[in-house]
Amino acid sequence: MNWYEIDNHIKANLMNYILSIDQGTTSSRTILIDAGGKPVGKAQKEFNQYFPKPSWVEHNPEEIWKSQLETISKVLSDTKISPKDISAVGITNQRETVVAFDSKTGKPIYNAIVWQCRRTVNKCEELKLKYKSIIKEKTGLEIDAYFSGPKMEWIIENVKEAKELIKEKRLRFGTIDSWLIWNLTGKKEFYTDPSNASRTMLYNIKENKYDDKLMSLFQIEEWMLPKVLKSNGEFGYTDPDLFGTSIPIRAVLGDQQAALFGNACFNTGDVKVTYGTGGFLLINIGDKFKLVDNLITTIAWSIDNSPTYAIEGSTFISGAIIQWLRDGLGIIKDASETESLAISLDSNEGVYLVPALSGLGAPYWDGNARGIIIGLTRGTTKAHIVRAALESMAYQIADLVVPVKELLTKESFIKADGGATKNNFLLQFQADLLNMNIVRSSQAEATAIGVGYLTGLSTGIWKSKEDIQKLWKTNELFLPRKNRLEEYKKWKEAVKRSFRWN
Numbered sequence: 001m002n003w004y005e006i007d008n009h010i011k012a013n014l015m016n017y018i019l020s021i022d023q024g025t026t027s028s029r030t031i032l033i034d035a036g037g038k039p040v041g042k043a044q045k046e047f048n049q050y051f052p053k054p055s056w057v058e059h060n061p062e063e064i065w066k067s068q069l070e071t072i073s074k075v076l077s078d079t080k081i082s083p084k085d086i087s088a089v090g091i092t093n094q095r096e097t098v099v100a101f102d103s104k105t106g107k108p109i110y111n112a113i114v115w116q117c118r119r120t121v122n123k124c125e126e127l128k129l130k131y132k133s134i135i136k137e138k139t140g141l142e143i144d145a146y147f148s149g150p151k152m153e154w155i156i157e158n159v160k161e162a163k164e165l166i167k168e169k170r171l172r173f174g175t176i177d178s179w180l181i182w183n184l185t186g187k188k189e190f191y192t193d194p195s196n197a198s199r200t201m202l203y204n205i206k207e208n209k210y211d212d213k214l215m216s217l218f219q220i221e222e223w224m225l226p227k228v229l230k231s232n233g234e235f236g237y238t239d240p241d242l243f244g245t246s247i248p249i250r251a252v253l254g255d256q257q258a259a260l261f262g263n264a265c266f267n268t269g270d271v272k273v274t275y276g277t278g279g280f281l282l283i284n285i286g287d288k289f290k291l292v293d294n295l296i297t298t299i300a301w302s303i304d305n306s307p308t309y310a311i312e313g314s315t316f317i318s319g320a321i322i323q324w325l326r327d328g329l330g331i332i333k334d335a336s337e338t339e340s341l342a343i344s345l346d347s348n349e350g351v352y353l354v355p356a357l358s359g360l361g362a363p364y365w366d367g368n369a370r371g372i373i374i375g376l377t378r379g380t381t382k383a384h385i386v387r388a389a390l391e392s393m394a395y396q397i398a399d400l401v402v403p404v405k406e407l408l409t410k411e412s413f414i415k416a417d418g419g420a421t422k423n424n425f426l427l428q429f430q431a432d433l434l435n436m437n438i439v440r441s442s443q444a445e446a447t448a449i450g451v452g453y454l455t456g457l458s459t460g461i462w463k464s465k466e467d468i469q470k471l472w473k474t475n476e477l478f479l480p481r482k483n484r485l486e487e488y489k490k491w492k493e494a495v496k497r498s499f500r501w502n
Contacts (some may be wrong), residue, residue, distance in 0.1 A: 010132040016085045018455045019075075019247065022066055022448035023093040023176050023256065025114065025277040028322070030071040031445060032079055032086075032405040032451040035461050037471040039445065041081070043074035050111060055118035055358060055502070059112035060190035061099045064176065065183050069242070075244070083243035083497040085334075089184070090455030091235075092175040092258035092447045095199045098151040100162065101179075103170045106187040108138030109161045112176070113151040116278075116316055116358040120150035121367035125171055131217065138204045138211055140289070140297030142365050146314070148175060149201035153218040171224055175199070177252050178226035184249065186239030191224040191433045193233065193252040194302040205299050206289050208307060228443070231301040251455040256280045257448045260310060262450025263415040263441055264472040266465045269408060273397055274446065275420035278361070279318030281400040283311045292404060301454070309480035311407065313362040317355040317371075319420045321389045324357065336421075342425045344389040348487070350375040352494040353388035355396075360498070363399055370501035374494050393420065394430040395491040401434055413437040417446035424478075431478040433488060 011085040011459045017040070026049065032041040045067040050058040060071050076083060080269060080275075094117035099106045113119070127135070127150075136145055145209060152173045156162045165171035174182065178192045196204040197210070204211040225285045229235060235249040253261060256274060260282045263272040268286040273279065284300060292311050296490045300310040317324075332338060354360075356369040401414075406477055414436060420426055422441050431438040443449045463467055 006221045007255070012296065014394065016083060016164045018447040018452045018461070019072065019086050019089045019488060020443070020455065021068060021072070021089060021091045021180065021454035022255070022451070023064060023091070023180060024447075025094045025116070028064065028068040028071050029445075030068070030075045031447060031448040031452065032075050032081060032087040033449065033456070035456075037449070037453065037456070039449070041079035042445075045071050047301040052177040053119070056356070057114040057117040059097065059114055061108040061179060063113045064112065065180070068180060069219050072107070074244075082243045083247060086247050087458045087461065088248045088250040088455050089238065091180055091249065091450035092178050092253050092255050092451040093196070095175060095196060095254040095256070096146055096148050097176050098148050099174050099176065099179040100155045100159070101172050101174075102165055103172045106182070109165065109171075110159045112154055113154070115146055117151070118145050118260070118359050118367050120145040120154050121359070123150050123153070124367065128215070133200060134383045135214065136291060138206070138214060139198065139201055140205050141199075141201055142292065142294070142296055142362070143201075143368050144361070144365055145359070146316070146361060147201040147424070148173075149214070149218040149220065149385060152220055156219050169223060172226075173220070173224050174226050177254070181235050181249060181252075184238050184242065185236040187238030187454040190226045191229050191233070191252070193229055193231040194299040194307060195206050195231055195254040196252065196345065198299040199254060203429040205297070205307070205309070208302070230303065230305050231279070232303050250419055250458040253301055253451045253454060256282055256312065257310070258448070258454075259297070259446040260284065260300055260450070260451035261416055261454055262443060262446035262448075263417060264380065264465075264469045265415065266469065269412060270415075270444070271408065271412060274413040275318050275416065275418035275426070277318065277320045277391055279315040279396050281397060283404060285309050285311055285407070294365065295404065296362065302455075311404055315396040316358040316361045316397065317402070318393045319418065320357070321355040321392060325386060325389055332386065337392055337422045338386050339380065339425045341383040342390050344383050344385055348387050349384060350381070350393060350490070351380055351384040351388045352491055353385065353392045354494050354498040355389070355392050356498045360495070363403060364495070364499070366421070366499050368500045368502040369498045371495065374497060390423065390426050391429060393426060394433050395488065397430060398433045398488060401436075413439055415439050415441050418442060426477045428481065429484070431480045432482045433484045435480045437480070438478040440475040440478070442475040
């Protein structure tokens with residue numbers, strides 16, 4: 001099927017469905033969205049996390065692809081909707097995670113190095129001595145192991161097969177979106193979008209292109225990387241052998257940028273917070289590039305090659321701390337227990353948990369920080385630790401919001417999404433801590449919905465952002481009730497105790 005035929009396919013199916021692929025850090029999800037913007041089917045599958053050394057985090061790229069394919073198949077099976085009734089596919093994904101593969105065989109040469117992985121901390125510390133300001137000016141990023149470029153260089157230096165493949169120009173590095181596109185299109189297309197490219201530390205976000213100077217710092221050549229298309233570009237079409245028909249892929253966004261879009265944060269100053277595996281603050285700053293100390297500037301999306309920028313603060317461990325309480329410590333069986341345990345106490349009674357299990361992200365950028373629980377007494381129970389974990393999620397967001405309050409207006413409020421927003425204690429504590437109104441989005445799945453909205457905008461299901469704005473709904477409003485300043489001061493002291501432990 002050529003693009004003329006695909007466009008006709010789209011026009012003939014304007015009132016049909018969007019397949020929204022949401023590939024996350026701990027699970028792969030697929031949501032089917034109708035022309036009214038409502039999810040009509042959803043499937044989710046967790047996949048394995050690998051920790052080969054302390055602070056190293058890996059995924060198996062083939063497991064990611066298999067789990068994503070399974071969720072697509074399950075959604076189609078459960079809803080009994082024909083792939084021929086799907087207008088287009090949108091992809092949103094965990095960012096910064098790197099897959100290296102052989103372009104001839106299509107096979108990965110190493111596990112995916114996950115955004116949380118800290119193996120490149122030493123390399124990043126070296127770069128800071130000479131290139132900190134240059135990289136910040138070009139990419140908007142702080143130098144940190146979080147981002148993709150150092151991970152790519154690590155593979156070149158440590159995976160024997162990599163240098164052999166470079167000689168034959170067969171080595172490819174992609175973020176998860178490009179890995180999915182590669183597989184969805186039958187290993188024919190290798191693309192990414194600016195929201196993902198801007199996370200690699202290789203992409204000049206002012207000039208909207210890969211930067212030769214930056215690539216040379218990490219031994220990367222442009223032929224190794226996916227071509228960058230606009231976020232609502234034409235990313236190829238699915239291999240007909242997968243679903244029995246070819247479906248165009250018409251939108252790609254990194255997960256946090258997709259959540260910004262899904263929360264209809266289209267105006268300068270609009271702000272959202274996602275409580276996911278990590279915690280993420282994004283503020284739409286429009287089309288003017290701006291830098292903020294200790295936070296990052298990123299491309300939110302590029303629609304028709306016109307970039308919109310965002311200020312972002314990222315914390316590495318947010319909801320993942322609850323997963324650790326469940327799987328690592330075994331003190332809870334399910335995340336749903338945490339709210340009742342937290343409200344069983346009148347306060348944290350001096351117990352603080354700093355979740356620096358993968359170092360600290362913004363605004364500290366300390367790759368050698370390590371997690372601590374402080375303030376323990378003989379009277380401390382699991383309820384104190386659970387409450388301290390929930391509070392840590394809110395404290396970390398406060399650390400991001402406080403430095404950029406001047407970018408907000410008196411009328412500004414935070415749109416909150418992500419699985420942890422089901423927890424009323426968390427959102428009320430956040431409102432108190434920031435002395436700001438917090439609105440829980442009716443769409444906890446804002447990442448998948450967001451790229452679905454962009455896909456629908458690309459295919460004509462919605463004519464404008466104003467149409468999408470009408471789809472966003474408030475679930476519940478949380479107003480500040482209590483001054484938490486003294487508790488916040490104690491948190492800041494606890495964070496200092498976690499610095500440079502490793």
